[in-house]
Amino acid sequence: xxxxxxxxxxxxxxxxxxxxxxxxxxxxxxxxxxxxxxxxxxxxxxxxxxxxxxxxxxxxxxxxxxxxxxxxxxxxxxxxxxxxxxxxxxxxxxxxxxxxxxxxxxxxxxxxxxxxxxxxxxxxxxxxxxxxxxxxxxxxxxxxxxxxxxxxxxxxxxxxxxxxxxxxxxxxxxxxxxxxxxxxxxxxxxxxxxxxxxxxxxxxxxxxxxxxxxxxxxxxxxxxxxxxxxxxxxxxxxxxxxxxxxxxxxxxxxxxxxxxxxxxxxxxxxxxxxxxxxxxxxxxxxxxxxxx
Amino acid sequence: xxxxxxxxxxxxxxxxxxxxxxxxxxxxxxxxxxxxxxxxxxxxxxxxxxxxxxxxxxxxxxxxxxxxxxxxxxxxxxxxxxxxxxxxxxxxxxxxxxxxxxxxxxxxxxxxxxxxxxxxxxxxxxxxxxxxxxxxxxxxxxxxxxxxxxxxxxxxxxxxxxxxxxxxxxxxxxxxxxxxxxxxxxxxxxxxxxxxxxxxxxxxxxxxxxxxxxxxxxxxxxxxxxxxxxxxxxxxxxxxxxxxxxxxxxxxxxxxxxxxxxxxxxxxxxxxxxxxxxxxxxxxxxxxxxxx
Numbered sequence: 031x032x033x034x035x036x037x038x039x040x041x042x043x044x045x046x047x048x049x050x051x052x053x054x055x056x057x058x059x060x061x062x063x064x065x066x067x068x069x070x071x072x073x074x075x076x077x078x079x080x081x082x083x084x085x086x087x088x089x090x091x092x093x094x095x096x097x098x099x100x101x102x103x104x105x106x107x108x109x110x111x112x113x114x115x116x117x118x119x120x121x122x123x124x125x126x127x128x129x130x131x132x133x134x135x136x137x138x139x140x141x142x143x144x145x146x147x148x149x150x151x152x153x154x155x156x157x158x159x160x161x162x163x164x165x166x167x168x169x170x171x172x173x174x175x176x177x178x179x180x181x182x183x184x185x186x187x188x189x190x191x192x193x194x195x196x197x198x199x200x201x202x203x204x205x206x207x208x209x210x211x212x213x214x215x216x217x218x219x220x221x222x223x224x225x226x227x228x229x230x231x232x233x234x235x236x237x238x239x240x241x242x243x244x245x246x247x248x249x250x251x252x253x254x255x256x257x258x259x260x261x262x263x264x265x266x267x268x269x270x271x272x273x274x275x276x277x278x279x280x281x282x283x284x285x286x287x288x289x290x291x292x293x294x295x296x297x298x299x300x301x302x303x304x305x306x307x308x309x310x311x312x313x314x315x316x317x318x319x320x321x322x
Numbered sequence: 323x324x325x326x327x328x329x330x331x332x333x334x335x336x337x338x339x340x341x342x343x344x345x346x347x348x349x350x351x352x353x354x355x356x357x358x359x360x361x362x363x364x365x366x367x368x369x370x371x372x373x374x375x376x377x378x379x380x381x382x383x384x385x386x387x388x389x390x391x392x393x394x395x396x397x398x399x400x401x402x403x404x405x406x407x408x409x410x411x412x413x414x415x416x417x418x419x420x421x422x423x424x425x426x427x428x429x430x431x432x433x434x435x436x437x438x439x440x441x442x443x444x445x446x447x448x449x450x451x452x453x454x455x456x457x458x459x460x461x462x463x464x465x466x467x468x469x470x471x472x473x474x475x476x477x478x479x480x481x482x483x484x485x486x487x488x489x490x491x492x493x494x495x496x497x498x499x500x501x502x503x504x505x506x507x508x509x510x511x512x513x514x515x516x517x518x519x520x521x522x523x524x525x526x527x528x529x530x531x532x533x534x535x536x537x538x539x540x541x542x543x544x545x546x547x548x549x550x551x552x553x554x555x556x557x558x559x560x561x562x563x564x565x566x567x568x569x570x571x572x573x574x575x576x577x578x579x580x581x582x583x584x585x586x587x588x589x590x591x592x593x594x595x596x597x598x599x600x601x602x603x604x605x606x607x608x609x610x611x612x613x614x
Contacts, residue, residue: 247557249556250552252558256544260545263542265540266544276495277612320570
């Protein structure tokens, strides 16, 4: 049947492609997609067996495009997560030297994560680019030894660039958490969830449930939604208000930590559903260990 | 004494500059700053009397850079808010026509807000740029009648561009809310808060208090922080978890709606402070009316 196709947001050489390789090795075919919505579309209509979407970075925070794409895609569910250490490298054409560089190009968030390196190399002008892998592609295409890209090691291999400096980020514990998404119709733990079965395969093990709620816009509505989880002793690992598009109206993206198969979760979900009106479970899956 | 200097994030022609003009008219001098942190620095050291920072767009959601800049700037406080309707225009060099365009360049969020217009004009290739005003500047500098920028009307005047189409956004009620920030040391309602005094000048009027909290990472900690506001019947208009930089540790940015001078707010703040450990009031100010 060939390797499963796994869609990711970004272009080849992006950190999201590294997440696909971290999870599947060479057993999957990474399929680049322009947006998070495109990833969900590919998965929902079966053009990809899985999708990988960044949900949170320890320095930059939540990836709201992922929350919004999941909210708009009832045809997909979260079946797992991957945590990837993020180590930025300075990439340039072979023969270039650190001293001979004039510009360092990357996504503004990546540049901001390397403030110390930039301060120590004042001859480098930081230039904003649309994304990290795109900056690497542009540097390779230009062939100019004065230009460098700040991107992952995978981008160096992809575009034939040399690594002039590695792990230049201010915080070595910088990491990104990704969701693995699958078609909503496919049962959890199906045979094609190989190489490792994802959800709830170890009763009592650390698990996470992602939720989308639209509580009424009234005093105390959010607290009534959250109280059942607090009463059950379950920790909330994320909470984000996201606009619905109607001015000043919101949906909430939540994550609850629990033990796999814990009946307290189902009770809390039932009570929260009574308070929230509209509560959608995006998925329950095994928690990945921190990468640091 | 001359016009007060008001710092804003972005370049001249940005929507944030429009917010300065909406609040002060010609009575202030808009001062562009590269980042939200730069705006806070200019205000904290007195190089600008005020700053203007986008905090929320009704389609795109919270502006996390503003939350983070305020968290890192104890020297500033929020003293007011401005709500600006956001109407995107198609701008090109004089003589260009809609039919003769090949590309529409702008910030990806602005392009995403005009999906219908792009679908109706399939000959236009959407191209990502770093920001709306920067796209307008680049189009003006290139002088190429096949290129257009998607930006505000202020950018047309700034760069001598023609408005080929106006209000092309999918939702005409698209709007952005901005904070007005001032040095933390200057008392609220000081004489230089003119032209209109900002905070709590009308007891009982609609007000908002912005908060920053770092609750302990334990089950129920967030609920204990929020409960006092719910018990007092006060609505939360925003809640965002933002990373502290330490992996999987968070601070929370909150907004509470209340009547100006309501003693219930002070009681709730006291109780929340007991639950949150670390609770900072970023500011209390009059709520602006919705622009739609």
